[in-house]
Amino acid sequence: MSTVTRLGGFALALVAVFGTAYEVGQVVDPEVPAVESRHDGGATSAGGHDETADRLPGGLLVSDRGYTLAPVGAPAGEFAFRIDGPDGRPVTRYDVAHDKRMHLIVARRDLSGFRHVHPDLGPDGTWRVATPLAGPGQWRAFADFAPTRGEPLTLGVDVTVPGELTERPLPAPATSTTVDGYTVTLTGAPQPGRTSSLTLTVSRAGQPVTDLEPYLGAYGHLVALRRGDLAYLHVHPDGTPGDGRTRPGPNVTFLAEVPSTGSYRLYLDFRHGGAVHTAEFTVVAGTAPTGGDPGASGPAPTGGAEHGTPGHGHN
Known part of the structure; x- marks a missing residue:
C-alpha cells in the first residue's frame, strides 16, 4: 500500500x-x-x-x-x-x-x-x-x-x-525492463565484497540495438543505490568507445562491487537516437533477509520506473 x-x-x-x-x-x-x-x-x-x-x-x-x-x-x-x-x-x-x-x-x-x-x-x-x-x-x-x-x-x-x-514501494527484483520502447535485460548478479560482471543488453522491437551512441565516455553509465541508506556506487564500464574491442551494443558490461547484502536499485543511462534513456532494475545481492526483503515488494517494473513522469531526465 x-x-x-x-x-x-x-x-x-x-x-x-x-x-x-x-x-x-x-x-x-x-x-x-x-x-x-x-x-x-x-x-x-x-x-x-x-x-x-x-x-x-x-x-x-x-x-x-x-x-x-x-x-x-x-x-x-x-x-x-x-x-x-x-x-x-x-x-x-x-x-x-x-x-x-x-x-x-x-x-x-x-x-x-x-x-x-x-x-x-x-x-x-x-x-x-x-x-x-x-x-x-x-x-x-x-x-x-x-x-x-x-x-x-x-x-x-x-x-x-x-x-x-x-x-512508492521498491519494485520487485527483475532481470528485464522496458523504457521508451527499448527492452533492457540484465545478466549477472552482484556479489557482496567482490567484483561482479553485470551485462545489460539493449533491444528494440525485438531486434538488438548495435549502434548505441557514446554517453559520458562509454556506451552506458550505471549508478547503483543501496536501499535504506542510499549508499552510492558509481559502477565502471568494461571498455570504452574506440578502444578497438568494445562494440556499440547490444551488450554493455560493467564491473561492480557492492559492499553488503541487501537490495539495490540500478539505473542504466544509455544514448540512442540522439536521446538518453534510463532503464531501472531492483537487484538483491547475497541472501535476502529472513521473510523476504520488504523493500522488494510490489509489482515488477513494466517500464523505466519513473520514465515519462516529471523529474526524470537528463541535462
Whole structure:
C-alpha cells in the first residue's frame, strides 16, 4: 500500500533555522547524512550496514577528506550548491571525469525520481542547474566529482521538498525492463565484497540495438543505490568507445562491487537516437533477509520506473 504523507510545516520551519529562504517547491531542508562514527574507526549507516572507514561507500558523507557539499540559496526552479575545500573556500577547479566536471545525481529516499544532471560552474565556485527535484519528498543529492590535484569523491546531502508525498514501494527484483520502447535485460548478479560482471543488453522491437551512441565516455553509465541508506556506487564500464574491442551494443558490461547484502536499485543511462534513456532494475545481492526483503515488494517494473513522469531526465 502506498503511504501518503505531508511535508511542509516542519520543513518550512527549518528554513528559518538554516537562515536560507527558498520558495515552496524548492529545497528547504539540507540535512546531515545519517551516518554515525564508531570508536573502532568504522561507521554504521542508517540502513544498518557496517563498513570500515576506508571502505565506506560514496555518498554517505556530506564532508570527506576536507571537502564539504554545501547547498546554497537559489531562485525558484533552480538548484545550487558549492564544494568547500580543505581551506574552507569554494573549489573552482575540477578535473573532467566521464566527460564532465560535475555529476549531480538525485533520488527520493524511496529510490524513485532518479535524475542525473550536469550543473554549470560559476566563477565563485557555485554550481547551478534547473532543479532536478521534481515534486515533494525527502531526496538525496549526490555530487560526484574530482577536484584538481585531489582524489575523486562522492558527497551526499538530504534535502526536502515540502508538499503531499505518495511513497512508492521498491519494485520487485527483475532481470528485464522496458523504457521508451527499448527492452533492457540484465545478466549477472552482484556479489557482496567482490567484483561482479553485470551485462545489460539493449533491444528494440525485438531486434538488438548495435549502434548505441557514446554517453559520458562509454556506451552506458550505471549508478547503483543501496536501499535504506542510499549508499552510492558509481559502477565502471568494461571498455570504452574506440578502444578497438568494445562494440556499440547490444551488450554493455560493467564491473561492480557492492559492499553488503541487501537490495539495490540500478539505473542504466544509455544514448540512442540522439536521446538518453534510463532503464531501472531492483537487484538483491547475497541472501535476502529472513521473510523476504520488504523493500522488494510490489509489482515488477513494466517500464523505466519513473520514465515519462516529471523529474526524470537528463541535462
